[in-house]
Amino acid sequence: MPRQFSPGHPAKKIERRMASDYLTKLFGLEGQVAVVVGASGVLGGAIAEGLASAGATVVVSGLNPDRGENRAQLIQEAGGKATFISADTLSRDSLVQLRDQCIEKFGRIDMLVNCAGVNSSVPYEEISDEDWQRVIDTNLTGTHLACQVFAPYFAGREEGGSVLNIGSVTAHLPLSRVFAYSASKAAVLNLTKNLAREYATQGVRFNILCPGFFPAEQNRKILDKERVDNIIGQTPLARFGEPEELVGASILLLSRGAGSFITGATLYVDGGFTAMRF
Structure with missing residues (x-):
């Protein structure tokens, strides 16, 4: 039978320190530089603060x-480093x-997060050409350009990059009144998987995080009572997500320790929504 130690016993302190060191090795990002595009938004901001x-x-x-x-x-006021x-x-x-x-300011970049996004909330027959293009440009083309600019830099580093x-869950599932948004996110998912394959041997990992329903600027206009009831009714956890609940999954996919063998992955953080729909 293993020996039992009191909480204040030196052996317990060693155990806690070992656990802390292990978790830091897996998930710690100390000394690394993360560029978060779209970090001024609700979801991007939560991810930036978490990193x-x-x-x-x-x-x-x-x-x-x-x-x-x-x-x-x-972030600075909370004790973090940000600019x-x-x-x-x-x-x-x-x-x-x-x-x-x-690169000039910090001497390195280790990870890139593409969070910039917009939505269009009108019925399909009312989407203007300008509105369609605005969503596709921001969500898809913006992500493509950032990947294309940063990926060669990561590929040229011994440490690689992530x-x-x-x-979005709408990249896979039909949802009314978000046609341009869904199309753009489906394309981002496909782009991510293609880039994961393209850069795998060059030390660059690409993954995609697909949130479920998190109230944010781009979707508040379509969250009327009927829509909210439908969403909650099809979400096993029976609630919306909190922005901070994206942080753990983001760190997992970006980290060199825990995420070192993860590339081309799609990770849903959706309260079980996709489990009900697939």
Whole structure:
């Protein structure tokens, strides 16, 4: 029978330290630099804060300097390391400048998270050409450009790199009033898997995180009572997700320890929604 020690016994302290060291080895991001595009939004912001809490230096990137600077400041006030660098995801030159500024300032980039996204909430027959293109450009083309700009840099490093794209359960499942959004996320999922295969031998991992229903700016307009009831009724956990609940999955997919053999993966964080629909 194993010996039993009191909570204050030195052996217990050693056990706790060993457990802490092990978890740090698996999930710790100390000394690494993460670029989070779209970190001024609700979901991207939660992921950025989570990466900083795990030890990463986070580059908050986006077009809105007020929101970006505020996000970086919140991370700093919580004891994390963060800075804001403006970038337009639809401009290759802007993304190249973002990459180069990060390398110049920090000497390295270890991971990229593509969180920038918009939605269109009108019925299919009412989607304008401009609105359709806006969603496709932001969600798909912006992700493509960021991957194309950062992937060669990661491939040229001995340490490689990790890219996390943000998808959606709607990439797989039909859902009314989000036609352009669903199409764009389905394409992002396909792009992610193709890039995972393309760069696997070059030390660059690509994965996609597919959230379920998390109230955010881009979907509040379509969350009327009937829609909310339908969503909750088809979600086994019977609630919406909290932005912070994306952090653990993000760290897993981005980390060199726990995530070292994960590439081309699709990870759902959806309260069981896809289990009810597939």
